[in-house]
Amino acid sequence: MTATEVWAGRPDLSDIDGFWTAPISERAAGFAALREREPVPFYQEPEFAYFPRGAGFYALTRHADIVEASRTPAIFTSGQGSTSVTDMPPEFREFFGSMIEMDDPRHARLRRIVSRGFTPRRLNDLVDEVALTARSIVDDVIDKGECDAVTEISARLPLKIVCDMMGVPESQYQFVFEQSNVVLGASDPEYVPDAENIGAALMQAGVALTALMQDLGRHRMEHPTDDVVSALVNAEVDGERLTPEELGSFFILLVVAGNETTRNAISWGLHLLTENPEQRDVWLADLDGVTPTAVEEIVRLASPVIFMRRTLSQDAELGGQPMHAGDKVGMFYWAANRDPQVFADPDRFDVRRSPNNHVGFGGPGPHFCLGAHLARREMAVMFRELLTRVPDIHATAPPQRLRSMFINGIKHLPVAFTPGGAR
Numbered sequence: 001m002t003a004t005e006v007w008a009g010r011p012d013l014s015d016i017d018g019f020w021t022a023p024i025s026e027r028a029a030g031f032a033a034l035r036e037r038e039p040v041p042f043y044q045e046p047e048f049a050y051f052p053r054g055a056g057f058y059a060l061t062r063h064a065d066i067v068e069a070s071r072t073p074a075i076f077t078s079g080q081g082s083t084s085v086t087d088m089p090p091e092f093r094e095f096f097g098s099m100i101e102m103d104d105p106r107h108a109r110l111r112r113i114v115s116r117g118f119t120p121r122r123l124n125d126l127v128d129e130v131a132l133t134a135r136s137i138v139d140d141v142i143d144k145g146e147c148d149a150v151t152e153i154s155a156r157l158p159l160k161i162v163c164d165m166m167g168v169p170e171s172q173y174q175f176v177f178e179q180s181n182v183v184l185g186a187s188d189p190e191y192v193p194d195a196e197n198i199g200a201a202l203m204q205a206g207v208a209l210t211a212l213m214q215d216l217g218r219h220r221m222e223h224p225t226d227d228v229v230s231a232l233v234n235a236e237v238d239g240e241r242l243t244p245e246e247l248g249s250f251f252i253l254l255v256v257a258g259n260e261t262t263r264n265a266i267s268w269g270l271h272l273l274t275e276n277p278e279q280r281d282v283w284l285a286d287l288d289g290v291t292p293t294a295v296e297e298i299v300r301l302a303s304p305v306i307f308m309r310r311t312l313s314q315d316a317e318l319g320g321q322p323m324h325a326g327d328k329v330g331m332f333y334w335a336a337n338r339d340p341q342v343f344a345d346p347d348r349f350d351v352r353r354s355p356n357n358h359v360g361f362g363g364p365g366p367h368f369c370l371g372a373h374l375a376r377r378e379m380a381v382m383f384r385e386l387l388t389r390v391p392d393i394h395a396t397a398p399p400q401r402l403r404s405m406f407i408n409g410i411k412h413l414p415v416a417f418t419p420g421g422a423r
Helices: 024-037 063-071 090-096 106-115 120-141 149-154 156-166 170-184 195-222 228-234 244-275 277-285 287-302 372-389
Strands: 057-060 146-148 307-312 316-318 321-323 328-332 410-412 414-416
Touching: 057 063, 063 316, 063 328, 090 195, 090 244, 106 244, 120 149, 120 156, 120 372, 146 149, 149 156, 149 244, 149 372, 149 410, 149 414, 156 170, 156 228, 156 244, 156 372, 170 195, 170 244, 195 228, 195 244, 228 244, 244 277, 244 287, 244 372, 244 410, 277 287, 277 372, 287 372
Parallel strands: 057 328
Antiparallel strands: 146 414, 307 328, 316 321
């Protein structure tokens, strides 16, 4: 049965409780139907009680269109919002904007300053810490024989690495974890039970995370160490430094992007290995050779960030669709990463897939993920640790997915394995 036959009607990308909570296979079929019939469809925006509903958006579903939009940031701009098709009020963007919602020259200025904290030397210094952390995580669960892979494995690695990078004390890890869940899971009742006060919950999380980082930043200006915060607050590029507000919003971006997305990629990877045991065998047979391609394939199919928004600065045409200045587009990376024009048998999990020109870290251009190298490293180390020490780890139930059209998240994933494993 073709995707067009599965979706006789038009899939509604604005329906969080319909399209976005449907089985993954139906989501893939829905996007495939759009690519076949209407590759640049127009949709009404989702209706949220806490944000005003805007005029709607075009959805980019093809790989080539998303790459083209990403390469032309002067036309497809980020400065009016990038993480929500709905326009966020200014008070929200103070906390949740950071440099992913900026255009040049402001974006370039902030990225130059921030890059001082992410030098190759600094990232290389994290290699040993990532390995030690991954080993400690497996040590903590290895005798249990079962656990929640999200909360006990995949969430812990990026959370500790990001917090350690920024100098956040261990006593604050759980706090950061909980607040980041609110930021990206605000529409999920597990994280924000009161649907009428989602906006207030988002603001409270933003204020709390910003206050934590600004306090730390003030301390590091007087007492610098070798963490990233010290580098950021003391970095000066062309006579400019980060303001306290920029430091706070960047920290929110980092803990959200560096924590949530990597944890979801690892969680989806465990699910994919459970569903495709023959690919586990391929990976185990050549751990060194397959790990790089396996990591890329997990990112492709997981696509933890489902979309990013852009706003047109001028009239343009993309994918045969005329658009006008002020129009919004959603670049659906999740769909692009299953485009059969780029990926043979795109729904198949193939740990040896090469080439693999996915857009799981964003398309080419100035907004490509700053932390892509670190995310790849964390995934590679975590899966190496799991596959060598608990090689039979497998999911025992379907993933409990996040209610979201922005993050392809897994909240819980029960797994089992032979207790004791390899020490």
